[in-house]
Amino acid sequence: DSGVTQTPKHLITATGQRVTLRCSPRSGDLSVYWYQQSLDQGLQFLIQYYNGEERAKGNILERFSAQQFPDLHSELNLSSLELGDSALYFCASSVDGRQETQYFGPGTRLLVL
């Protein structure tokens, strides 16, 4: 158990809908990362937050957004969902977000029908 928690574990929704994925980092970690894992693309970095501020952006679509709250939990919002958004979404956390080990949560499996 890495100490990173993610909810929900599974999510099934329809195209065009909007969902919110939630992540709580390990105790003491200030930085949160979001990744998308699909069969053909491996682990794709989406976005990083540090202490409530966006620090780095990867291949995140404009339909996706995220935020980190004062209590350091983070939410990833996915809107106007498409079939291709079906994937595993992982959250990871690290102490300060610089050259530090990232600890991954168990993931949220999203299925868009």
Next chain:
Amino acid sequence: GENVEQHPSTLSVQEGDSAVIKCTYSDSASNYFPWYKQELGKGPQLIIDIRSNVGEKKDQRIAVTLNKTAKHFSLHITETQPEDSAVYFCAGGSQGNLIFGKGTKLSVKP
């Protein structure tokens, strides 16, 4: 930007044999190289990491080597066991940003 390539994509070994997975990276500024193990239905779990000021690191049956000049690093698992069967990811990066390889599915046959 950084690109990390990982080979092979699948690897099958007999229990007790060694397994080697190789990765290359493109960004010479990368200075942190972790390896993750992902079992079915779980999130990636860090198994070992190495920083650019070190050439080799060992932890029991697992070792990682880094060749900065050639920009490649490798994971070595000795005396493989069936519970080593999983997907292994290498990653490289700096300043907290990691780029992952596409993974190697390791199967250890009893």
